[in-house]
Amino acid sequence: MLTKRIIPCLDIKDGRTVKGVNFVDLRDAGDPVELAKQYAAMGADELVFLDISATLEARATTLDMVMHVAEQVNIPFTVGGGISSVEHVDALLKCGADKVSINSSAVKRPDLVNELADKFGSQCVVVAIDAKQIDGNWKVHLAGGSIPTDIDLFQWAKEVEERGAGEILFTSMNHDGTKNGFANEALAKLSELLNIPIIASGGAGNVQHFVDTFKDGKADAALAASVFHYGEIAIKELKKELKKQHIEVRL
Amino acid sequence: MKLIIIDYGAGNIKSIQFAFKRLGIDAVLSDNPDEILAADKIIFPGVGEASSAMKMLKETGLDVLIPQLKQPVLGICLGMQLLCEHTEEGNTTGLGVFKTKVKRFDNHVKVPQMGWNVIKDLKSDLFKGIKENEYMYLVHSYYAEHCNETIATTDYGINYASALQHNNFYGVQFHPEKSSLAGEQILKNFLKLEVKS
Numbered sequence: 001m002l003t004k005r006i007i008p009c010l011d012i013k014d015g016r017t018v019k020g021v022n023f024v025d026l027r028d029a030g031d032p033v034e035l036a037k038q039y040a041a042m043g044a045d046e047l048v049f050l051d052i053s054a055t056l057e058a059r060a061t062t063l064d065m066v067m068h069v070a071e072q073v074n075i076p077f078t079v080g081g082g083i084s085s086v087e088h089v090d091a092l093l094k095c096g097a098d099k100v101s102i103n104s105s106a107v108k109r110p111d112l113v114n115e116l117a118d119k120f121g122s123q124c125v126v127v128a129i130d131a132k133q134i135d136g137n138w139k140v141h142l143a144g145g146s147i148p149t150d151i152d153l154f155q156w157a158k159e160v161e162e163r164g165a166g167e168i169l170f171t172s173m174n175h176d177g178t179k180n181g182f183a184n185e186a187l188a189k190l191s192e193l194l195n196i197p198i199i200a201s202g203g204a205g206n207v208q209h210f211v212d213t214f215k216d217g218k219a220d221a222a223l224a225a226s227v228f229h230y231g232e233i234a235i236k237e238l239k240k241e242l243k244k245q246h247i248e249v250r251l
Numbered sequence: 252m253k254l255i256i257i258d259y260g261a262g263n264i265k266s267i268q269f270a271f272k273r274l275g276i277d278a279v280l281s282d283n284p285d286e287i288l289a290a291d292k293i294i295f296p297g298v299g300e301a302s303s304a305m306k307m308l309k310e311t312g313l314d315v316l317i318p319q320l321k322q323p324v325l326g327i328c329l330g331m332q333l334l335c336e337h338t339e340e341g342n343t344t345g346l347g348v349f350k351t352k353v354k355r356f357d358n359h360v361k362v363p364q365m366g367w368n369v370i371k372d373l374k375s376d377l378f379k380g381i382k383e384n385e386y387m388y389l390v391h392s393y394y395a396e397h398c399n400e401t402i403a404t405t406d407y408g409i410n411y412a413s414a415l416q417h418n419n420f421y422g423v424q425f426h427p428e429k430s431s432l433a434g435e436q437i438l439k440n441f442l443k444l445e446v447k448s
Contacts, residue, residue, distance in 0.1 A: 002368045002407055003386070040431065045367055071269045076388055076429045096265040098390075098429065121299045123363050123390045166363055166390075195358055197365050220361065250367040250386040 003248045005045035005221035008228040015061035036073045042235045051081030070096020101126035104142040117164025127165040132173040171201040179205025184217035191218035254278040255290035259307045270428035297329030302341025323444045331422030349415045351398035360408035363392040375402040387425035
């Protein structure tokens, strides 16, 4: 049976990981390659690198980092953040990234999803959607959640699936950072509406939240950052507990 | 050991090259027929869409060369599918090495299948040291139907052939280069294979 995936997310700036990490064995907690290797060894199923660099020069550093990660890490990984052109994706894939995730750029120019799916295949096109529930309606937000739009989450998700997205990474801004659990109601609705995998993001605080998002949220994968980085949840232990609760995981 | 990765412009082959580098082998990317014929082992990769991949193979004459190879050949993902007789993707005629057809998953499962699933019913030296129900990383929307060349199966809605073998030709639907230590073991096994004459 296809297993549910656990995905640590690493924020990258100028080719270095930014959020603090609390791994005892790391020589250099800012080194994305070292962190990625550690996560792979701990049983992470995939990794996501989110580039939050502000300048083009810094993005060039990211390409270099992607190459080093691909050289040394034996599990799949996705690169996202500031990707807006076919050329940029081509460069990332050539450096060894398995998938890319696009967000605001897809909202600004939806044809980008088609172009990427046609050229590289749906399997490497992840569309990340940040949304916030306002008066009962889920509205898509841009630029890391700072700019609200009038676009409905579910309509947009359906549209990008039709345009060729291979996967949706949905972050609930109402839940992100709260550690109160994932947006399972919206996730379940997405899963029902679409026939591509959905990654749940935003709200992970304890092991039960992962159980709930797989059972109630029907998510195919769950992404988290701080609970893993600070060692609050160990991936091995998390997966053992999921298995105990009859959720298929790779152990 | 001269290892060639056939380079016909299809998808991300860097990961495969890196995976062999981790095993201490420098794999060479090539579309040169002489170089490919002279290799000890050959990887036939593929990520992307079947009909356009086949078009690229035809443009370079690799569609004729590949089925004639005598060395161990490992088709990965789309590479394995292109070695079959036919694929529903773009209604494409394949290279016909594996006597089976490739179909699209039904929509009662999520398509693509993306993630880690188990391989079982293992029967080949390619899987030496690999236990039944080992996890492999898969990303695909089309699957190869069972045939008597099936050397591993996987369940996703249906039970399908996740690996095939015909003489010196091996094909795997999963990505050994992205499948952690077990995947590395399969690549090591491939490097050790000998052609039985």
